[in-house]
Amino acid sequence: MSDATTVDYDGLIPNNVGLNDDARVRRALETWYPGYLDWWRTMGPEGFQDALVYLRTAVGVGAEGWARFGYVKMPEYRWGVLLAPKSEGRTIPFGAHKGEPAWQEVPGEYRAMLRRLLVIQGDTEPASVEQQRHLGATAPSQYDLRNLFQVNVEEGRHLWAMVYLLQKYFGRDGREESEELLRRHSGDPDTPRMLGAFNERTPDWLSFFMFTFFTDRDGKMQLHALAQSGFDPLSRTCRFMLTEEAHHMFVGETGIQRIIQRTCEAMREAGIDDPTDVERVRTLGVIDLPTIQKKANLHFSLTLDLFGSEISTNAANVFNAGLKGRYHEDRLTDDHRLLHDTYPVLRLKDGAVVKEEVPALSSLNMRLRDDFVADTEAGIARWNRVLERAGIEFRIRLPHVAFNRRIGEFAAVHADTDGRLSDDATWQARKAEMLPTADDYRFVQSLMRPMREPGSYSNWIAPPRAGIDNKPGDFEYVKIAT
Numbered sequence: 001m002s003d004a005t006t007v008d009y010d011g012l013i014p015n016n017v018g019l020n021d022d023a024r025v026r027r028a029l030e031t032w033y034p035g036y037l038d039w040w041r042t043m044g045p046e047g048f049q050d051a052l053v054y055l056r057t058a059v060g061v062g063a064e065g066w067a068r069f070g071y072v073k074m075p076e077y078r079w080g081v082l083l084a085p086k087s088e089g090r091t092i093p094f095g096a097h098k099g100e101p102a103w104q105e106v107p108g109e110y111r112a113m114l115r116r117l118l119v120i121q122g123d124t125e126p127a128s129v130e131q132q133r134h135l136g137a138t139a140p141s142q143y144d145l146r147n148l149f150q151v152n153v154e155e156g157r158h159l160w161a162m163v164y165l166l167q168k169y170f171g172r173d174g175r176e177e178s179e180e181l182l183r184r185h186s187g188d189p190d191t192p193r194m195l196g197a198f199n200e201r202t203p204d205w206l207s208f209f210m211f212t213f214f215t216d217r218d219g220k221m222q223l224h225a226l227a228q229s230g231f232d233p234l235s236r237t238c239r240f241m242l243t244e245e246a247h248h249m250f251v252g253e254t255g256i257q258r259i260i261q262r263t264c265e266a267m268r269e270a271g272i273d274d275p276t277d278v279e280r281v282r283t284l285g286v287i288d289l290p291t292i293q294k295k296a297n298l299h300f301s302l303t304l305d306l307f308g309s310e311i312s313t314n315a316a317n318v319f320n321a322g323l324k325g326r327y328h329e330d331r332l333t334d335d336h337r338l339l340h341d342t343y344p345v346l347r348l349k350d351g352a353v354v355k356e357e358v359p360a361l362s363s364l365n366m367r368l369r370d371d372f373v374a375d376t377e378a379g380i381a382r383w384n385r386v387l388e389r390a391g392i393e394f395r396i397r398l399p400h401v402a403f404n405r406r407i408g409e410f411a412a413v414h415a416d417t418d419g420r421l422s423d424d425a426t427w428q429a430r431k432a433e434m435l436p437t438a439d440d441y442r443f444v445q446s447l448m449r450p451m452r453e454p455g456s457y458s459n460w461i462a463p464p465r466a467g468i469d470n471k472p473g474d475f476e477y478v479k480i481a482t
């Protein structure tokens with residue numbers, strides 16, 4: 001038997017869940033593996049399957065030294081099943097079963113609910129790999145190319161994480177769901193991914209960085225909520241996934257930061273003070289700040305939809321059941337049952353946006369979304385410090401939560417980025433100020449030229465402050481097979 005902190009690397013599937021002693025689950029995963037590899041080759045990073053990529057691989061689950069760096073061909077990446085160590089005597093931290101021992105097996109009465117949570121989380125992981133599969137061709141540097149692939153292989157591992165739970169705890173249903181996770185594809189008209197933002201295109205690197213900044217952050221919030229789960233295997237799985245997720249946040253935040261920095265530098269060199277002089281800024285071959293703002297508006301609003309309806313009985317049920325908690329549930333000091341509490345929710349009432357106190361249990365989606373917005377704002381503030389230091393009179397800001405929504409309270413209305421409701425004609429007339437236009441996409445696309453020379457960066461993005469794994473600036477992160 002392996003204990004939870006040592007990882008068994010000898011078999012086909014690296015793991016710290018004792019697969020060697022669990023023939024049924026090992027066979028199920030080994031049977032699933034060829035289909036996964038086939039999916040990776042056909043739906044994963046296009047054109048780089050034989051390249052040697054300098055990647056980190058998880059080799060432990062302790063706080064220190066959990067990853068090892070080295071060159072690897074992506075199809076040979078050691079995707080594994082890794083759970084954070086078990087904490088002895090853990091109890092269910094919230095809901096109707098609060099205080100009871102955490103479940104090591106699926107509680108029968110919540111089986112369907114739990115399976116649904118795993119499938120929805122699992123579906124997002126391969127979806128983003130699919131969305132990003134064409135980006136390798138236009139990477140602005142070796143460093144960025146490597147980061148893209150790091151995110152991709154880890155999303156692949158996150159799929160493994162959910163598939164393990166499905167195969168281990170859900171028998172035949174779990175096997176079928178695991179196959180379905182490979183069968184649905186992002187943007188496929190017949191078999192799309194389950195959630196809207198995961199069927200959108202990621203056509204360029206500005207989109208990629210926005211996606212990792214906003215949409216991966218939704219992932220982070222969901223994982224935090226699931227890490228609190230009373231179903232202990234899910235909690236341990238998500239806790240380990242969060243260690244990987246931090247790098248995805250880093251890629252998005254610093255990606256946009258470097259774009260802003262480069263735009264500021266180019267404007268300064270050219271003596272342009274007015275950030276809204278889009279035409280002139282674009283002639284410098286950098287991305288103008290209003291376009292960055294519009295992209296942020298788009299990705300923020302798409303990501304808010306992922307949190308679901310503000311008021312939701314389903315959210316109340318999964319909390320009550322002890323399956324999905326709140327962000328940092330274990331640091332909150334209320335009764336963790338919420339039967340008598342309320343929470344403020346922005347609602348649409350008689351054609352106006354108003355704040356209303358709603359039973360706390362029903363507004364858990366809203367609460368997680370608020371935590372997401374707060375987390376996002378910290379990153380935006382760091383982008384704005386670049387603008388401030390450069391002395392440029394422009395700040396990126398988040399649009400109002402009612403802006404451009406398809407789900408929840410504001411799905412049926414048009415609101416501008418300040419939350420002012422408008423009729424259809426006004427919305428159509430003003431849309432191009434608030435969301436990227438076809439012309440904006442064309443311009444960004446025109447900048448997307450691959451930069452393969454180690455240490456060189458496309459003109460529209462600044463180099464990072466430090467290399468990955470402390471590597472020097474001209475390090476060859478990706479050895480492209482010729």
Ligand SMILES: [Fe+2]
Pocket residue numbers: 125154155158219
């Ligand atoms: Fe993920």
Ligand SMILES: [Fe+2]
Pocket residue numbers: 155216219245248
């Ligand atoms: Fe991620």
